Structures are given as structure tokens and as C-alpha cells.
Amino acid sequence: MGNEAPDVGRSAATPAVRIAGLRVVRGTNTVLDGLDLTIPAGQVVGLLGPSGSGKTTLMRAVVGAQIVAGGDVQVLGRPAGSPDLRARVGYVTQSPSVYKDLTVAENLRYAAAILHVDGAAVARALRQVDLTGFEGRMAGTLSGGELSRVSLSIALLGSPDLLVLDEPTVGLDPVLRRDLWALFARLRDEGASLLVSSHVMDEAARCDRLVLMRAGGVLADDTLPELLARTGAADADGAFLALVDAANAADTRGAAA
Amino acid sequence: MSPALTLATASRVLHQLRHDRRTLALLLGVPCVLIGLTAWMFVDTPAVVDRVGPVLVGFFPLLVMFIVTSVATLRERTGGTLERLMTMPLGRGDFVVGYALAFALVALVQAVLVVSWAVWVCGMDVAGPLWLVFLVAVLSAVVGCALGLAASALARTEFQAVQLMPAFVLPQILLGGFIMPRDELPQVLEWFSRVLPLTYAIDAMQQIAAGGGWAQVRGAIGVIALFIVGALVLGASTLRRRTA
Numbered sequence: 001m002g003n004e005a006p007d008v009g010r011s012a013a014t015p016a017v018r019i020a021g022l023r024v025v026r027g028t029n030t031v032l033d034g035l036d037l038t039i040p041a042g043q044v045v046g047l048l049g050p051s052g053s054g055k056t057t058l059m060r061a062v063v064g065a066q067i068v069a070g071g072d073v074q075v076l077g078r079p080a081g082s083p084d085l086r087a088r089v090g091y092v093t094q095s096p097s098v099y100k101d102l103t104v105a106e107n108l109r110y111a112a113a114i115l116h117v118d119g120a121a122v123a124r125a126l127r128q129v130d131l132t133g134f135e136g137r138m139a140g141t142l143s144g145g146e147l148s149r150v151s152l153s154i155a156l157l158g159s160p161d162l163l164v165l166d167e168p169t170v171g172l173d174p175v176l177r178r179d180l181w182a183l184f185a186r187l188r189d190e191g192a193s194l195l196v197s198s199h200v201m202d203e204a205a206r207c208d209r210l211v212l213m214r215a216g217g218v219l220a221d222d223t224l225p226e227l228l229a230r231t232g233a234a235d236a237d238g239a240f241l242a243l244v245d246a247a248n249a250a251d252t253r254g255a256a257a
Numbered sequence: 258m259s260p261a262l263t264l265a266t267a268s269r270v271l272h273q274l275r276h277d278r279r280t281l282a283l284l285l286g287v288p289c290v291l292i293g294l295t296a297w298m299f300v301d302t303p304a305v306v307d308r309v310g311p312v313l314v315g316f317f318p319l320l321v322m323f324i325v326t327s328v329a330t331l332r333e334r335t336g337g338t339l340e341r342l343m344t345m346p347l348g349r350g351d352f353v354v355g356y357a358l359a360f361a362l363v364a365l366v367q368a369v370l371v372v373s374w375a376v377w378v379c380g381m382d383v384a385g386p387l388w389l390v391f392l393v394a395v396l397s398a399v400v401g402c403a404l405g406l407a408a409s410a411l412a413r414t415e416f417q418a419v420q421l422m423p424a425f426v427l428p429q430i431l432l433g434g435f436i437m438p439r440d441e442l443p444q445v446l447e448w449f450s451r452v453l454p455l456t457y458a459i460d461a462m463q464q465i466a467a468g469g470g471w472a473q474v475r476g477a478i479g480v481i482a483l484f485i486v487g488a489l490v491l492g493a494s495t496l497r498r499r500t501a
Contacts, residue, residue: 081499097341099273103276
């Protein structure tokens with residue numbers, strides 16, 4: 001899995017996300033400042049960067065939950081947040097969006113009603129996140145990792161064309177993380193596009209393409225092999241640090257000039 | 258909006274309540290205890306219970322449903338569940354009316370229990386028709402629910418949310434004609450009391466306690482219904498697809 005993304009036949013299609021000049025201002029703080037980014041369809045795209053770099057804000061803009069100050073966000077060829085996108089985009093928030101005072105099955109059944117899917121879809125979504133048998137458990141009694149997988153299964157219910165996953169593997173053990181990345185690759189093979197944020201750099205190898213963010217801007221947007229070749233680094237961590245150092249040096253030079 | 262999604266939301270809220278037995282016990286038990294206490298206080302003057310009892314039955318639901326929905330909605334706003342729902346094909350009206358339906362049902366159970374308790378255990382005599390007492394109690398609960406939903410937009414934390422009850426509900430109890438007849442209020446306060454929904458619920462209950470029927474209370478009930486529509490629209494308008 002990983003880097004051998006099937007590019008043929010996909011490149012001509014509408015990109016999953018096309019962002020031009022996106023500006024997000026929160027209070028006096030400019031979170032995203034004129035961000036441009038195209039996320040190709042049919043790939044697992046990793047959104048990496050330190051906390052506070054704007055990953056969550058960018059994802060919220062893609063799902064249409066973020067008030068934006070300017071710029072254009074097109075998702076599956078339509079303006080982000082369009083009513084007809086609501087059934088086609090699956091979104092997993094950073095903290096699990098699950099009712100803790102409902103059972104797992106009740107949580108999924110409510111989402112299934114909203115998405116007009118049946119009980120078979122509920123069973124499939126639970127199987128995909130390896131939670132079959134957890135239907136009757138109260139969500140409040142689940143571990144952090146189980147809860148975040150319930151949240152993920154809700155996003156999978158409607159078989160969305162685009163999945164926007166904000167740190168879906170936080171708090172999971174290595175086995176579960178491997179299984180989830182395998183699931184993401186399988187969903188891609190079935191035609192979905194995925195935008196997955198993470199601050200764990202070793203997950204970069206699982207992505208078809210990487211977007212590195214820093215201070216509200218895109219630092220790099222490339223495949224992992226190309227990033228490694230460009231920076232001469234041995235791994236994603238090293239590549240990211242090399243790019244950050246270079247950007248910091250450029251900032252300093254700019255400030256001095 | 259779609260009836261199926263409104264009902265799905267109502268059913269989801271009821272399932273949450275069903276799992277929270279302690280909240281349910283408090284919702285149903287506390288009003289009974291308070292009515293019992295009142296009846297005991299006035300054990301030598303049962304006429305007072307007959308006059309005050311129905312009014313209490315009228316504002317308990319508003320008070321309790323306001324607190325419960327303002328906290329429940331605040332949890333949805335801060336916990337991420339509302340954020341995800343707003344990215345899904347769920348209408349804002351489905352959310353608001355779903356909540357109102359669920360709590361109207363709870364209010365109906367509450368009213369049946371409280372009124373039965375008041376009438377058959379505490380000896381409260383309602384001069385007017387009992388079904389009108391139920392109707393006003395349920396409508397008053399829905400007003401409380403819709404107002405709580407809207408007011409929760411003003412709170413950032415649960416501490417703030419519970420403080421909204423004294424801010425929004427206590428003035429209505431003070432000015433609603435229960436503590437002091439409204440025509441004895443200073444003129445400005447009397448005008449103000451006319452734009453408060455609880456005023457009409459208390460007025461209707463006082464009419465029913467005095468032997469009034471549908472003809473005497475339909476005006477007040479109509480005004481309460483308008484308040485419900487207004488509060489639901491206000492509540493829906495505080496739900497945002499996009500937030501900062």
C-alpha cells in the first residue's frame with residue numbers, strides 16, 4: 001500500500017478539493033492566509049504539521065463548518081458547504097462526535113436515519129472499524145480509541161465520496177493504526193478521496209501524497225519519495241524539519257532585508 | 258426539514274434520556290415533591306392549594322425543560338456533535354423541533370404524574386377541566402425547551418448555561434402574576450409582563466383553577482402557541498452551519 005497511487009485516469013477528473021486564496025481570521029489572529037491547495041481525487045492525502053499550523057481549520061473549511069474571510073473552496077466541483085455535498089462528504093472531528101449517553105448502535109442508527117442508509121450500512125461501518133459486537137455498549141463506557149472509531153464509523157455510513165478525517169488514529173495502538181490505514185487504502189481503491197490529518201510523521205508513508213503545513217500556509221505538497229529526494233532526508237520527519245528550517249531561514253532573511 | 262429526520266432526532270433525544278435514569282427520576286419526582294410540600298404547607302387552608310397548585314403545574318415544566326435543554330444543547334455545541342450534524346443532511350428545524358417533540362412527550366408524562374399526584378394524593382381540586390391543565394403544562398414545557406435551546410447560544414460553559422435559568426425564567430415567575438397580581442405592577446413592568454410567555458401560562462392556569470374552560474383560556478393558549486413558534490425559529494437561527 002502507500003505510494004503507488006493509481007494516477008492514470010484520475011488526473012483528468014475533477015479534483016476532490018480545490019482551494020484558492022483561502023483566508024480564515026479568528027479574532028485578531030489570521031489562521032490561514034491566502035492558502036492555495038489542490039487535493040486530487042482518488043488518493044489518500046496526508047495533512048501533516050505541528051499543532052496550531054491550521055490543519056483543523058483547513059479541514060473545517062473543506063467540510064463547510066468554518067467561517068472564512070476570503071478565498072474559494074471547491075469540493076467535488078461544488079462550493080464547500082453546499083447542501084448537496086452534505087451526504088457526500090464524511091467528516092470526523094478531532095474529539096469524537098459521539099453521544100456518550102447512547103449505545104454504539106443508537107449513535108449509528110441516528111446518523112443512518114439522517115443519511116438515509118439502512119441497518120446493513122450500520123453493520124458494515126462497524127465491521128470496517130472492527131467494532132462488530134459493540135452495538136449494545138454505552139458509548140460513555142468505551143476507551144478513547146474505541147470512541148474515536150465509533151466516530152469514524154459514523155463518517156463511513158453514507159459511503160462518502162470524500163472523507164475528511166481529523167487525526168483519526170490518535171490514541172490507537174500500532175495494530176489498530178495499521179488496520180485503519182489499510183482501511184483508508186481500501187476505501188481509496190473503491191474510489192473515495194481521503195484527506196487525513198496527523199501529527200505522527202511515520203504515518204506519512206501510508207499516504208499517496210503529503211501536504212505539510214506550517215503557520216497557516218502550505219510548506220510542501222508532494223509525494224513522499226519526491227519530498228525525500230528534494231530534501232535529502234531519510235524519512236518524513238527529516239524532510240519536514242529540513243523544510244521548516246529552510247522556511248525559517250528565509251523568514252529571517254526576509255525580516256533582515 | 259423532513260418529518261422522518263425530526264422524529265429520528267426526537268427518538269435519539271428520548272433514548273438519551275432513557276439511559277439517564279437519574280435525570281428522568283429528577284424530572285418526574287421533584288415537581289411531585291414540591292407540590293406535596295405546598296399541599297402540606299397549606300394543609301389547613303385547602304382552598305390555597307386549589308388556587309396555587311395548577312399554577313405550579315404550569316411553570317414547573319417550563320423551568321425544568323429550560324434547564325435540561327439549555328445544558329443538552331450546549332453539550333452538543335461544545336462536544337462536536339452539533340458541528341458534525343451541521344455538515345450532514347439534517348435541517349436545523351429537524352434538530353430544534355425534534356428536541357421540542359421529545360421534551361413535549363416527557364412533559365406530558367410529567368404533567369400526568371404531577372396532576373394525578375396533586376389531585377388524588379394531595380387533594381387538589383381543579384374547578385376547570387383537567388385536560389386543559391395537561392395541555393397548558395405541555396405547551397409551557399415546549400416554550401421552556403425552545404427558549405433553553407435558543408439561550409444556550411449565549412453560554413460557552415455548563416456553568417454559564419445553568420445561570421441562564423435564573424436570568425430567563427425567574428423574571429417571568431416574578432412578573433407573571435403569580436407573586437403579585439399583574440394589574441398591581443408598576444405600569445412599565447405590567448407592559449413588560451405581556452411579552453413574557455409564562456405570563457400566559459400562569460393566566461391560563463389561574464383561569465382553569467377558577468373554573469374557566471376552553472372559552473376562557475383559548476386566547477392565552479393561542480399566545481403561548483405563537484411564543485412556541487417564535488422561540489423555535491429563534492432557536493433554529495442560533496444553529497449555524499459555519500462557526501468561527
